[in-house]
Amino acid sequence: MIIAIASGKGGTGKTLVSTNLFQVSLDDRVDVVLVDCDAEEPNDAVFLPGEPKGMQTVTQQMPVIDKAVCTYCGRCHDWCSYNAIFFLREPRRIDVLEDLCHDCGACLAACKVGAITEKTVPIGTLSMRYINKRPALIEGRTLVGTASPVKIIKQAISEAGKHDLVILDAPPGISCPFIATVEPADYVVLVTEPTPFGLNDLALSIETLEQMGKPHGVVVNRAGLGDEALYRWLVDKGVLQLADIPFDRAIASVYAEGKLVVKVLPAYKPVFQTLLDRIRAQAHPSTIA
Amino acid sequence: MKDRGPLKEIVVLSGKGGTGKTSITAALATLLGNSVVVDCDVDAANLHLLFSPEVQETNVFVSGHKAVIDSAVCNQCGRCLAHCRFDAIHLVDGQPVIKETSCDGCQLCARVCPEGAISLIPADKSRWYKSTFRYGHFIHARLQPGEENSGRLVRVIREAATSSAIDQQIGILLLDGPPGTGCPVISSITGANIALVVTEASKSGLHDLKRILSLVAIYKLRTFVVINKYDLNQAVCQEMDTFCEHSNVPVIGRIPFDPTFVTAMIHCQSLIEWAPASPSAHVIREAFQELVEQCQLNVTQYR
Amino acid sequence: MKIAIPCVQPSASALVDDRFGRCAYFAFYDEETQQTTFVENPAAQSNEGAGPAAAQFVVSQGAEAVAARQLGPKVTSLLQSLSVRFIELNEADLTIDRVIGLF
Structure with a gap:
């Protein structure tokens, strides 16, 4: 079962929700893996023990044009939708503009004389952390300046493989990196706060998930802060509210220290345990009767 | 001035x-x-x-372009499927279909399609x-x-x-x-x-x-x-x-x-x-x- | 020498377009014949890489110099490598005929 927290x-x-949910699952002896898909700002590792063990490089293919073979026909340039091939017939000039390349393979398919080959270039890393010798956390990380984390996210998720529970900590926003993360998920948990900003962004996320036909529920964090508008909206829209995490400076403080709330403030452990149970019931509705 | x-x-x-x-x-x-x-x-x-x-x-x-396949023209040869690097084309009952959210708009599928069944529409x-x-x-x-x-x-x-x-x-x-x-x-x-x-x-x-x-x-x-x-x-x-x-x-x-x-x-x-x-x-x-x-x-x- | 100038409308009285890659039109002024022609910028609607695409376009049209407000780093190095001169227009709100008058 794959759950995305977004x-x-x-x-x-x-x-906060991803890491604490991971910990209560682990305490419950669930076969669980956490994947940090926020590859631009991965943070989950701050909350979990251990040093990264396996480190992999995520690469993309980059075309290389052999100018001795190239006939300067311009077909690769015509086929490139990203303006990544600079081409002039007169004066003869052909160059790959690497930062514009999307690794689609069109130029390679276009070339009739085999003048284009590909090299691999690094765009990010995957690192693995283990708890009791079992894989616990997979972290995707873009190299600073990499334009799109999508490939790194996809690779991180596939690296996780099959487990009873895979928790994906999704990147913020509603564009491609978010889509790439929620796409393989069986269920999406949206975390919001009861403020105008929180409600506005939640509405956009839910609109996206509805378009994708993804089942989802909402966790209200910092409940008690802000106003009632969010709750009214959830009722109006018929969106399931999975849990309330109260607004408590103690939680913020524990989080700021890079520690897990369920470990330092055991009073909050039932909140995450109940959340886990409810998510499992929602993601496998057939098993509850 | x-x-x-x-x-x-x-x-x-x-x-x-x-x-x-x-x-x-x-x-x-x-x-x-x-x-x-x-x-x-x-x-x-x-x-x-x-x-x-x-x-x-x-x-x-x-924001870009997305490919669409005209199933009436498509001959199900699978060439588009083999070329797509974005995992955006899937078979639904043998018929290739574009998954819009994965499509990068590179147009390669449209270019390699022998039947001209694929076109690109603006995402507007x-x-x-x-x-x-x-x-x-x-x-x-x-x-x-x-x-x-x-x-x-x-x-x-x-x-x-x-x-x-x-x-x-x-x-x-x-x-x-x-x-x-x-x-x-x-x-x-x-x-x-x-x-x-x-x-x-x-x-x-x-x-x-x-x-x-x-x-x-x-x-x-x-x-x-x-x-x-x-x-x-x-x-x-x-x-x-x-x-x-x-x-x-x-x-x-x-x-x-x-x-x-x-x-x-x-x-x-x-x-x-x-x-x-x-x-x-x-x-x-x-x-x-x-x-x-x-x-x-x-x-x-x-x- | 043929000079490319980005502009907002295809007319001599039009303003210089502040953008290079995504300008609406290019004015090509030929110093020898003193003729100016206007061509729509095919790169203007590019999703990405409009600058390099526009640079490629003006060079393919025979431009040996570009007169513009500013160029991005990619375009600058491309034009330099092709020995195309960059004439920086330091004044705002210039019209095409005023720019041509500078030559």
């Missing part, structure tokens, strides 16, 4:  | 989301009094909630707006959920903002940047002179601060840091101070953990408007003054 807006508590 | 003078572009960044970047941008907009403000967080735009803008102009943004559901609000001009956008190219949309609205600033003879552009370090962030940094990085005193905040500072260093912006919720964790705050000092980046404000920001937000106001005498407002005002002095901002209407 939020339209950053900083609503996605990482 | 109009003399535009050098346009100063201040971009507010955070690395991590939820640090209070937008609230601080709104406070700065209030203090500037008359500026062009751009919400570059097109993925999850929020500033409009505080500004209640009056939209003057709505524009269409074509995103919008961007030119508006006015109580402290000047406001450029914002709404990216259609799941659409790409937020980086280019940021570029489009930045260009619109620059020309608005020139038309209105306004010398300061204030940009609320997107979170992260990716393409839209790079688009919002490109061309800016000054970066104000808003972070929060937490371990993950520190981690993200280092990442975003390494990015702005590449673009050689004059950079300043504001630490929000500094009292959440004094040790981390200290570590941030030390890190910034070593990186030669001045910390120009330390704002306490203050729920007043949320109260102001609920009332659709910036903190400076809602609680002008609060300790947080005081810190922001001082940070603003520091920015004005260090960057020689020509602030005519200083509130």
Whole structure:
């Protein structure tokens, strides 16, 4: 079962929910793996023990044009939808503009004389952390300046493989990196806060998930802060509210220290345990009767 | 001929989301009094909630193209499937179908299709707006959920903002940047002179601060840091101070953990408007003054 | 020498377009014949890489110099490598005939 923890807006508590949910699952002896898909700002590792063990490089293919073979026909340039091939017939000039390349393979397919080959270039890393010799956390990380984390996210998720529970900590927003993360998920948990910003961004995320036909529920973090508008909206829209995490400076403080709430403030452990049970019931509705 | 003078572009960044970047941008907009403000967080735009803008102009943004397969023409040869590197074509009962959210618009499938069954249609559901609000001009956008190219949309609205600033003879552009370090962030940094990085005193905040500072260093912006919720964790705050000092980046404000920001937000106001005498407002005002002095901002209407 | 100038409308009285890659039109001024022609910029609607695509277009049209407000780093290095001169227009709101008058 794959669960994505997402939020339209950053900083609503996605990482708080992901890491604590991971810990209660682990305490429950569930076969669980956490995947940090926020490859631009991965943070889950801050909350879990251990040093990264396996480190892999995520690469993309980059075309290389052999100018001795090239006939300067311009077909690769015509086929490139990203303006990544600079081409002039007169004066003869052909260059790959690497930062514009999307690794689609069109130029390679276009070339009739075999002048184009590909080299691999690094765009990010995957690292593995283990707890009791079992894989616990997979972290995707873009190299600073990499334009799109999508490939790194997809690779991180596939690296996780099959487990009873795979928790994906999704990147913020509603564009391609978010889609790439929620796409393989069986169920999406949206974390929000009861403020105008929180509601606005939640509405956008839910609109996206509805278009994708993804089942989803909402966790309200910092409940008690802000106002009632969010709750009214959830009722109006018929969106399932999975849990309330109260607004408590103690939680913020534990989080700021890079520690897990369920470990330092055991009073909150039942909140995450109940959340886990409810998510499992939602993701496998057939098993509850 | 109009003399535009050098346009100063201040971009507010955070690395991590939820640090209070937008609230601080709104406070700065209030203090500037008359500026062009751009919400570059097109993925999850929020500033409009505080500004209640009056939209003057709505524009269409074509974010890219998506392939569609005409099943009546398709002969199910599978060539498109073999060529697609974005895993965007799947077989549904033997018929290749494009998964719109995965399609990158590279057009390769259409080019290799022997039957000409594939065409590309523009993704044109995103919008961007030119508006006015109580402290000047406001450029914002709404990216259609799941659409790409937020980086280019940021570029489009930045260009619109620059020309608005020139038309209105306004010398300061204030940009609320997107979170992260990716393409839209790079688009919002490109061309800016000054970066104000808003972070929060937490371990993950520190981690993200280092990442975003390494990015702005590449673009050689004059950079300043504001630490929000500094009292959440004094040790981390200290570590941030030390890190910034070593990186030669001045910390120009330390704002306490203050729920007043949320109260102001609920009332659709910036903190400076809602609680002008609060300790947080005081810190922001001082940070603003520091920015004005260090960057020689020509602030005519200083509130 | 043939000079490419980005502009907002296909007319001599039109303003210089501040953008290079995404300008609406290019004015090509031929110093020898003193003729100006206007061509729509095919790169203007590119999703990405409009700058390099526009640079490629003006060079393919025979431009040996580009007169513009500013160029991005990618375009600058491409034009340099092709020995195309960049004439920086320091004044705002210039019209095409005023720019041509500079030559």
